[in-house]
Amino acid sequence: MNVTQLSAFVTNKPGHLQKVLKVLADENINIITLTIAETMDFGILRMIVNDPDKGYKVLKEHNITSSITDVLALEIDDTPGSLYNALDVFAKLNLNIEYMYAFTEKREGKAVMIFRFEDIDSAKKALSDKGYNIVRKIDIIGENK
Amino acid sequence: MFNKEIESMPVDKMKELQLERLKWSIRHAYDNVPFYKKKFEAAGFHPDQFKSLDDMKRVPFLTKQDMRDNYPYGLFAVPLNKVVRVHASSGTTGNATVVGYTKNDVNVFAEVVARSLVSYGVSENDVVQIAYGYGLFTGGLGLHYGSEKLGALTVPMSGGNTPRQLMLMQDFGTTVFCSTPSYALNIADFIEKNMPDFKIESTKLRIGVFGAEPWTEEMRAEIEQRLKIDAYDIYGLSEVIGPGVSAECKEKNGLHVFEDHFYVEIIDPDTGEVLPEGEKGEIVYTSLTKEAFPGIRYRSRDITRLYHDGCSCGRTLVKMDKVTGRSDDMLIIRGVNVFPSQIESVLMGFEGTEPHYQIVVDRKGSMDDIEVMVEVNEKIFSDEIKVMNNLSKNIADRFRSSLGISAKITLVEPQTIPRSEGKAVRVVDKRKGEA
Numbered sequence: 053m054n055v056t057q058l059s060a061f062v063t064n065k066p067g068h069l070q071k072v073l074k075v076l077a078d079e080n081i082n083i084i085t086l087t088i089a090e091t092m093d094f095g096i097l098r099m100i101v102n103d104p105d106k107g108y109k110v111l112k113e114h115n116i117t118s119s120i121t122d123v124l125a126l127e128i129d130d131t132p133g134s135l136y137n138a139l140d141v142f143a144k145l146n147l148n149i150e151y152m153y154a155f156t157e158k159r160e161g162k163a164v165m166i167f168r169f170e171d172i173d174s175a176k177k178a179l180s181d182k183g184y185n186i187v188r189k190i191d192i193i194g195e196n197k
Numbered sequence: 198m199f200n201k202e203i204e205s206m207p208v209d210k211m212k213e214l215q216l217e218r219l220k221w222s223i224r225h226a227y228d229n230v231p232f233y234k235k236k237f238e239a240a241g242f243h244p245d246q247f248k249s250l251d252d253m254k255r256v257p258f259l260t261k262q263d264m265r266d267n268y269p270y271g272l273f274a275v276p277l278n279k280v281v282r283v284h285a286s287s288g289t290t291g292n293a294t295v296v297g298y299t300k301n302d303v304n305v306f307a308e309v310v311a312r313s314l315v316s317y318g319v320s321e322n323d324v325v326q327i328a329y330g331y332g333l334f335t336g337g338l339g340l341h342y343g344s345e346k347l348g349a350l351t352v353p354m355s356g357g358n359t360p361r362q363l364m365l366m367q368d369f370g371t372t373v374f375c376s377t378p379s380y381a382l383n384i385a386d387f388i389e390k391n392m393p394d395f396k397i398e399s400t401k402l403r404i405g406v407f408g409a410e411p412w413t414e415e416m417r418a419e420i421e422q423r424l425k426i427d428a429y430d431i432y433g434l435s436e437v438i439g440p441g442v443s444a445e446c447k448e449k450n451g452l453h454v455f456e457d458h459f460y461v462e463i464i465d466p467d468t469g470e471v472l473p474e475g476e477k478g479e480i481v482y483t484s485l486t487k488e489a490f491p492g493i494r495y496r497s498r499d500i501t502r503l504y505h506d507g508c509s510c511g512r513t514l515v516k517m518d519k520v521t522g523r524s525d526d527m528l529i530i531r532g533v534n535v536f537p538s539q540i541e542s543v544l545m546g547f548e549g550t551e552p553h554y555q556i557v558v559d560r561k562g563s564m565d566d567i568e569v570m571v572e573v574n575e576k577i578f579s580d581e582i583k584v585m586n587n588l589s590k591n592i593a594d595r596f597r598s599s600l601g602i603s604a605k606i607t608l609v610e611p612q613t614i615p616r617s618e619g620k621a622v623r624v625v626d627k628r629k630g631e632a
């Protein structure tokens with residue numbers, strides 16, 4: 053199972069991000085990692101949470117525009133050049149990365165990167181072929197209640 | 198011409214016909230609708246005093262509010278068992294307005310739509326696909342009966358479902374497409390985005406019939422170029438009959454009013470005074486033949502002018518300018534007249550952007566600034582910045598090409614645009630109060 057990311061649309065003004073975080077906290081949704089892409093007017097909040105389906109549901113109930121997308125979580129050695137090598141695999145195969153960000157915590161000495169591809173299945177296959185370790189959903193968020 | 202005798206009648210003869218019919222229509226309303234009787238009496242007017250077209254200025258106006266107040270059947274002039282159809286418009290505020298048709302009214306409606314189609318060059322050999330909504334709205338059934346009356350092969354597709362519209366267009370050999378102008382642009386966008394191999398030239402499409410919302414010459418140019426058709430305006434109001442009150446001819450320069458059924462005047466919207474031919478003002482309609490729902494001096498709020506220009510098409514019927522908006526909500530932005538309805542029609546071309554938007558006009562220094570705020574719902578939301586930025590950019594481009602104004606597009610969270618009575622407040626003019 054792919055790792056799923058919860059995304060939300062937030063106005064780029066004080067208090068708006070806080071509101072989203074409060075809605076999730078009130079419903080006991082744990083944010084494992086989070087990143088924000090922003091423009092002058094708005095930001096897109098991207099999160100890996102322990103229960104993305106429930107997160108999506110509660111955001112919707114609070115009129116917060118959100119979506120769920122499959123992303124690819126990849127284990128990378130915590131050594132110089134390893135991210136470069138991974139990107140090189142994608143470049144050679146013409147796999148377009150829409151965006152990426154790093155996990156805050158390391159897993160057993162390794163870094164975890166989240167990638168958003170246009171074509172996630174081709175990316176997964178290419179990486180497995182090259183011997184990369186694709187992190188499964190269960191490894192990140194645990195057993196889903 | 199579908200009805201050569203009427204459509205090319207000498208102007209003087211038409212005036213005679215109108216006078217005779219006006220006498221009947223005013224008397225019909227007075228005798229059969231208590232509302233008119235009361236209203237005429239309050240204004241000190243009696244149908245016996247109506248002797249020449251010049252007496253028209255003594256007849257009181259009918260407003261949209263009068264129609265709402267008489268919901269649903271209060272303005273009908275025949276018993277309900279003579280009424281064979283009703284249509285209703287939802288209106289933007291308050292009650293719906295309901296209009297009724299006798300058998301004869303339905304025939305007149307079909308006749309004026311058939312005349313419109315012929316003036317665009319449609320004939321019985323055409324395949325007419327109707328993508329207006331069928332139902333209480335007059336667009337779908339109006340075009341349908343007109344097309345059948347003409348004898349064209351009529352495809353009652355109704356609105357929406359773009360992939361199916363395109364499939365039918367190809368399979369049925371559609372030559373004439375009828376819809377709102379914003380839906381036509383929507384179709385062009387859909388082809389560009391989802392069907393790169395679809396060649397519009399490979400269809401038999403040649404004529405587009407567009408109406409039900411105001412549209413600009415820029416939109417016409419864009420539709421014609423992208424769909425490879427001739428695009429014509431059909432104009433009408435459900436309060437008067439529906440589409441087919443007036444229609445463009447091949448000149449694409451003004452719409453001929455079918456004035457044997459509808460008497461038109463231009464008034465100053467502030468004083469109610471009748472203006473001479475050629476001057477711009479609010480157009481007022483009086484039905485000449487309608488049985489079920491006579492409309493006497495109905496104030497449309499549409500701004501236009503009337504003129505005779507000896508049109509090359511041979512029609513002697515008076516012409517009106519293409520209506521681009523309503524009198525009560527026009528904005529002037531950097532000297533350009535813009536109607537909220539036009540802004541709406543631009544946004545309607547982008548699935549998911551309506552119904553919640555707001556236009557904020559402000560003055561920065563000596564320049565007018567226009568900002569369009571669009572609420573982001575799930576339909577248009579993406580987790581990719583690129584997609585969101587493209588959406589704003591495409592909307593801004595469409596504003597520039599359709600309306601000739603550059604607007605800043607701001608994407609905002611749902612429920613952030615203030616609502617009054619549950620509806621979004623569409624226009625905020627911060628310049629108000631300045632001289």
Ligand SMILES: [Zn+2]
Nearest residue numbers: 446508510512
């Ligand atoms: Zn003409």
